[in-house]
Amino acid sequence: MSNRNSEQRIMTYIPPKQLEQNAVQALEKVPATLSPKDRMAIPAQEMPSQDPAVRRSNMHEVALGYTPEQAKVEALRCLQCKTAPCIAGCPVGINIPGFIQAIADGDNKQAIDIIKKDSLLPAVCGRVCPQESQCQAPCTVGKALKSVDKAVNIGRLERYVADWERENNLIEIPEIKPDTGKKVGIIGTGPAGLTVAADVRREGHSVVLFEAFHKPGGVMIYGIPEFRLPKEIVQQEIDTLTAMGCELKTNFVIGRTRKVDDLLSEDGFDALFIGTGAGLPRFMNIEGENLVGVYSANEYLTRSNLMRAYDKARADTPIFASEKVAVLGGGNVAMDAARTAVRLGAKEVHLIYRRTEVEMPARIEEVHHAKEEGVVFHMLQNPKRILSDEKGWVSGIECLRYELGEPDDSGRRCPVAIEGSEFEMDLDTVIVAIGNDSNPLIRQTTPGLETNKWGNIVADETGKTSLDRIYAGGDIVLGAATVILAMGEGRKTAAAINEMLANS
Template identity: 70%
Template structure:
């Protein structure tokens, strides 16, 4: 898929992947074998009729492709960009299995994105006659949006209560603009509202109103709780209290939701400007944080991960993009403690080197620390 040049995108927050052209999309769609047993559908969490929508792309009927996708998913532009298709629908793809390489599978996610981008708008999803039932959805992240869409389609009155001042949950405060433009998330929210879903912001369930009050006093027949994983997890090592230590939640929320990357040109949210940053972890959130640090002007960004690159849970595409943007990978290493200056600020990280042992409960080889291998990483 066409992408921004790595040197250029280091200096902006625009979307990295530019999407297929019509010719590229139809050529990719022609690779689909239209398998009768459709193993890709079994790999899709919401069971989209994948061969059917791909066939519509081959025909040039992009609106028809989008309508098929929307039978099961109201977030095609989002899912086409950020869902891990390589471990879902593309993993059992017959084409990929023929070549024994999931990277050779039909690019279902990219085709889903293409259909969503090229056929945006159109008819609203069908809504059943009103049932008279009222449903409260707590949280406007991906889970909340899907539940709101499905219950509204069933004819129920739906109200989404969101604690923040903007909808979207992790799609807005967690996933960076360069991976998922916020205008796309807003477009999906707008569709929900056009279907008749009511959105209420700055509403903290449990404080503004309790669940009991929503049901017993406000007349809601059911409540869906989709508040997400809002609390960060720290490592419990020395030095985590130092100034300059961020959880990924805080760092990405400041940069994404509060637009701290504008450095006062449109937002007043402060964020550290550092010459060197170390990001601990090997998942998609770690990649997002490292690539965000690059765009905040950091001279050197290190990604420290205790296993090898092969065991990283991050998407292969995100690892590739991070490397292109200059992120330096320190694998088989992990922080032992964070070093500070006399005035309580981060000065460096003392790390241990690791080797891989036997597989653990996750199926990945367990990282085993090497005694006496300590070294310091200046940040």
């Protein structure tokens, strides 16, 4: 269910310097001892960000991170509730009041140590987790002030301490137990695979990671753009794994280069973890989807991010110089594609979604940033067909208008097409961002591996699949989900693999 207000707040842009000064002034006013009422009167700290007019034409990170003063002020807003509803809202159960108290006390080391007990990727999760529907949704401050926007900004504080640790070169290589002589293969290097690799390697098992692309990191590298998640942050996690002694084999497609069975029966692996994600784009199956100028968001983002097509002067991989773009969908992937199109120089970028903004699955911050950057939102509309010019290139779309009907299984109200409401839009590019399914290669090449009707691998609560010594987790089991859920699955499954190897 959505936590959104029916009318989304559009905030006016406040320059970082001003936000910094506001925080300093707020700190001066804070009394030495704080009652809950005092804490709730402290203003929520906005995230400093690049000026929308400037960032429209660069790929640098938009959100700039809290200053120490802002972090302190925000941390003082936390009521330190005994019941800690925020912890229940976190998929990996981080001791949120504990780390926030440490920030309020000025002890960033203690704060990051608390987070790292449960989360291996805080700099990533602090940036991309949907906090408004997880830890921040049940926050007592937000509830009392009647808006999830006013909840304590837990994600921003998490990012603050993770960045503090990295920028001060304090990331330590975890201790590795003595060599066990056991070997674990990890297929896929997204958040699920990286997490399993770290937790299994720590137990002294040797680890080999296999990645189909030429760079590891999964969606964090090929999908989520630089302006939302700088690649150096993901690379840092990978460097830590290699420093721990994990071996990385890129351009290695399991199911083609080697099969799952080969790894177990010929290559000496004692256990395997499949974390191959949900990288197969869904299409609308409407007329015109094969025209030149129609992309899946996956292809568009991969060309831009992984192949660096945005770096037009140097990249070998071209990307079409679009002028009028429509992005179909309302999730994070749609926002990323639309905001990338803006940065690649499109004159108009239209986001078309068949429900309303209240039902949109994208993070509120991404919606807000997309609007600030000039993406035009068209709600309650959906294409009926894609139109072509005489050369077979996209020339526009024919759309239908929608209204909302009864709620469906997801709890969101169903879009119902309004008969006879057709209208046309002129375009040269259409990017389809309506969801992803799991890649079929491993299930097609691994006899006996049980999958469900959506093609996701079936795994029990420990991550164990239908096959001996083979585990799976992340999007390949859950369907397209989130970074933190993939990481949580990874931790749980690594524990099961470690236990199985200890007893075999």
